[in-house]
Amino acid sequence: MSADFIPFNKPYLTGHEVIYMQEAVQRGQISGNGYFTKKCHTFFEEKFSPAKCLLTTSCTDALEMCAILLNIKAGDEVIIPSYTFVSTANAFVLRGATIVFADSMTGHPNLDANTIRSLITPRTKAIVVVHYAGIACDMDLIMSLAKEYNLFVVEDAAQAIDSYYKGRALGTIGHLAAFSFHETKNIISGEGGLLVVNDLQFADRSEILWEKGTNRTAFFKGMVDKYGWVDIGSSFLPSDLIAAFLFAQLEQLEAIQHKRTQIWETYYSQLKHLEDQSHIKLPTIPEYATNNAHMFFLQC
Template identity: 70%
Template structure:
């Protein structure tokens, strides 16, 4: 069986985990946590980074930081993972789902303005497959209507956006806040794990307090305050040093991991380009303003029947591929809360998109087998 995903280990993970244990501090916010956070701040220009136990936690921190309250409306794509929505639902928000682009699953930025009301508080673009949404349009709307932008960059590590001003920016560095994932299916992993990137200084101090259960513990240990106490709402969002140590081993090999993944992505694209054109199957589209971080390779079949047939044929050949998100506006939890609009593109991707096996240790021969089977 060629699996859909296989976590890649660089070889140093257990060494650094052992080192973390030997320091006598494994509860979090120690040596490896600080090293990882500083790496991201320097590498990608984030104002401040805080590691979390998951991307879900990072999104929940973002919802707390922008003071989401019952009755607030938050605009996001329907074609996304449930965590994107749950983080704001937990604070009492009403989710206003927007449709996807016609040529890729990202939020259609041209549809956002019509959804904005006096109750709208935030826009949450999701950079699907690590490919940037139209951030110029989204940030312009945020400025016009005084809204917050929280980038769901779960899949977008080491990917970039070039704006109309010609400046190339890392995804996650453009919105007020951003959330990343280091789940075992991502490019850089720590099993479970995530990170909140803070790009607006007004949130920096409070983010640290929310991160540590609503206390000013970090300020106390830096000697900035003489008492350590409960000063705000919060939760236990920071990961243990063992998770951070695992992540550090991955970050040391970031360039190698990314080069290999881009090689795999290009092999898929070159092998399937002519076949896809002949069979009315769509391959991934990367807009001119975006880069490709090779998070995944997907196909968009003409219809549900074709996708089901493809998945079954590949499974019979011991190749495991999967469909992806189901439109959240049609979920059992939210269907009676949706404002009623038809989101045709979101539903199309729900029915027709299939993800092919993608992981660092996938060999050229494996890709040849997969693509030959698809074409047959």
């Protein structure tokens, strides 16, 4: 890339990533669900209590797990925002769903919760919301619509680590949620993701899907005396090397968020004069939302 270009992203490293990866190697188990995977699970389960949390190889994979857990099939309709990344749609298209797109709000890229009601039909099964740039959608409105029509809500929280809606952590409000630790996110592991199961009726099955459709996790917990094939599934769990990298980042979550917020505020103050001259529109944060400084976007 030419030195004239500003990179889209610069990955931030804490310095402990390789040390923990080395430790994972020395511990002698670098496949999935090892020492560092469990440490990451504990970190998230304490933060998102009472949810069940499972590391995945990507947010895309976590979204695919959501589609399987909700038994999405041909003929089902899933409402998603028209402004998002392909994985929000793909995960549900893979199960045969028809995607129904909801438009953005005027003046904000997040989906306009007021348009959802008119998109619901007897075939609608789920609403997938995206907290664009880590800024919350209006979740009270979305959850009450879901309750009224008996729909599931999945939070595509790929960009929303450590961000909040009326004081509640994003990723803990919908029935299920998916986070990304792709290199471009606030907290990274190269590729990586997290499934958050808030509706605990899905907890046991999520472990089975995660381990190739087997009850291997129950076996390692001593709950069954041998494990076998019990359901569909895939290899959704990451190597413990990835988890070791991720854990080094999680330990520094507060410092990373602080640094990003400072950078975000510098962009804001340095670009403000262009907004004052009506050349661009800077981001607005609704009063119910926090800003995790994931992305700095502007409207031209």
